[in-house]
Amino acid sequence: MDSTQSFRFFNRGPSPVARLIFFMLLSVLLLFIDGRYKHLESIRNVLALPIHALQRIATNLSTQPGALLDELGNYLDTQGNLVRENVQLRQQQTAYAAQLLQLQILQAENAHLRKFFDVREHADFPMQMAEIVYAERDIFKRKVFVDKGTQKNVAAGQIVMDDIGLVGQVTRVYPWLSEVTLITDKDHAVPIQMLRTGLRAVVFGSGDVSNLALRYMPSSSDIQVGDVMVTSGIDGTYPPGLPVAKVTQIERDPAYPFARILCAPLAGVDQQRQLMIISGLHKLPELPVEDSKITESKNKKLKRSKQ
Amino acid sequence: MSKDQEFLLPASGAFIAASLFVALMLNWLPWQGLWLAVRPDFAALVLLYWCTHKPHRIGIGIAWMVGILADVSDSSLFGQHALAYSVLAFGGILLHRRIQMFEVSEQPMQVLPLLAASYGVFALVHWLSGGHLSWEYFLGCLTSALLWLPMSVLLQTLRRSRNDHNNL
Numbered sequence: 001m002d003s004t005q006s007f008r009f010f011n012r013g014p015s016p017v018a019r020l021i022f023f024m025l026l027s028v029l030l031l032f033i034d035g036r037y038k039h040l041e042s043i044r045n046v047l048a049l050p051i052h053a054l055q056r057i058a059t060n061l062s063t064q065p066g067a068l069l070d071e072l073g074n075y076l077d078t079q080g081n082l083v084r085e086n087v088q089l090r091q092q093q094t095a096y097a098a099q100l101l102q103l104q105i106l107q108a109e110n111a112h113l114r115k116f117f118d119v120r121e122h123a124d125f126p127m128q129m130a131e132i133v134y135a136e137r138d139i140f141k142r143k144v145f146v147d148k149g150t151q152k153n154v155a156a157g158q159i160v161m162d163d164i165g166l167v168g169q170v171t172r173v174y175p176w177l178s179e180v181t182l183i184t185d186k187d188h189a190v191p192i193q194m195l196r197t198g199l200r201a202v203v204f205g206s207g208d209v210s211n212l213a214l215r216y217m218p219s220s221s222d223i224q225v226g227d228v229m230v231t232s233g234i235d236g237t238y239p240p241g242l243p244v245a246k247v248t249q250i251e252r253d254p255a256y257p258f259a260r261i262l263c264a265p266l267a268g269v270d271q272q273r274q275l276m277i278i279s280g281l282h283k284l285p286e287l288p289v290e291d292s293k294i295t296e297s298k299n300k301k302l303k304r305s306k307q
Numbered sequence: 308m309s310k311d312q313e314f315l316l317p318a319s320g321a322f323i324a325a326s327l328f329v330a331l332m333l334n335w336l337p338w339q340g341l342w343l344a345v346r347p348d349f350a351a352l353v354l355l356y357w358c359t360h361k362p363h364r365i366g367i368g369i370a371w372m373v374g375i376l377a378d379v380s381d382s383s384l385f386g387q388h389a390l391a392y393s394v395l396a397f398g399g400i401l402l403h404r405r406i407q408m409f410e411v412s413e414q415p416m417q418v419l420p421l422l423a424a425s426y427g428v429f430a431l432v433h434w435l436s437g438g439h440l441s442w443e444y445f446l447g448c449l450t451s452a453l454l455w456l457p458m459s460v461l462l463q464t465l466r467r468s469r470n471d472h473n474n475l
């Protein structure tokens with residue numbers, strides 16, 4: 001009764017309840033369309049232009065004092081430090097030069113062998129550098145925005161890495177920006193292969209900054225702390241052989257069928273500012289229809305068992 | 308009746324728009340980690356302020372539009388913030404007389420449930436669309452309620468000083 005009385009105050013236009021219902025229905029409709037059919041990307045792109053510019057300004061305004069301090073610190077760096085660093089860099093360069101030489105020899109040998117076995121040559125992936133503009137402001141997600149978009153031929157599904165290993169995947173593209181989902185995002189899956197044993201598995205993000213989880217591995221599987229995982233390339237999304245993570249902790253509890261395996265990403269998923277976007281992956285042959293149905297049903301089962 | 312009886316000129320549309328703009332910019336600062344969790348939702352607060360103080364000017368429609376802007380910037384699902392802000396604005400409009408009855412220092416406890424409802428709607432949509440929830444998220448509505456007092460005092464003084472300016 002109370003509520004009906006208070007509505008007398010708002011006799012302008014439709015009542016708040018009517019408006020609320022209208023806008024709630026509108027929101028739910030948008031949620032449904034966006035969540036199911038992804039038809040709203042063009043509207044989002046148009047709105048994103050001014051908003052991303054403003055977000056960039058906000059980020060720059062707030063990081064400028066920090067950048068200034070950094071520059072001051074660099075300026076005050078003593079000569080001794082610089083000399084030491086110089087010597088260190090020289091040593092590193094010599095070491096790298098030797099490694100580079102070996103790499104060239106290995107590449108030549110590899111090409112030779114590949115021709116020998118008539119294996120399809122892996123494409124030499126073109127890369128482009130991109131810089132992180134800002135991180136996602138949503139506490140539930142682990143995403144960053146980088147400064148290359150459709151204007152530079154970035155497409156959703158491309159791989160993002162730094163100089164050490166895999167960082168994430170481009171999931172949404174705007175004209176001048178693209179959104180990268182990090183491999184640590186909750187339930188983000190990467191198909192991997194153990195470098196030591198060749199064991200294939202899928203590593204999942206845990207939504208945590210520095211942890212990945214290797215699920216559904218039997219307790220008896222041959223995995224040791226320190227094992228390095230590289231992408232297996234089986235899914236056709238990630239090119240094979242990129243370093244992904246290292247096993248940091250294994251718990252084998254006989255009460256559970258699966259071992260609990262935690263891994264740490266190798267790449268500086270949260271440290272780098274410059275990233276590389278790998279484009280132009282080679283196409284895998286299409287899956288036969290029946291096979292894809294089977295894998296789909298398997299995936300569904302996997303999802304169910306997760307919940 | 309100890310409430311401020313000062314006469315406030317109706318806030319101009321430009322002032323309301325500017326305050327909403329500043330609030331959105333504050334939301335878009337690069338908050339990270341724990342700071343992101345305890346970040347008050349400035350846009351929601353300013354919206355609620357105008358909904359309770361000018362319920363005929365700022366309604367559910369404007370709240371919805373601000374929500375769409377927030378959705379684009381957070382790359383959340385279209386309508387997620389919009390739905391949460393519409394619920395918030397509805398609560399603010401429904402209870403604006405009740406909230407204004409209290410003194411400014413007592414108002415945070417009154418707006419907390421409204422903010423919690425809007426945070427709850429956002430989290431519910433997130434959960435229904437398959438995301439995971441973390442409890443730190445709801446810290447944000449506590450800090451938002453705490454910020455209510457300084458923010459409404461600030462907006463009130465800004466409105467007052469504008470009037471003085473006009474009189475001179």
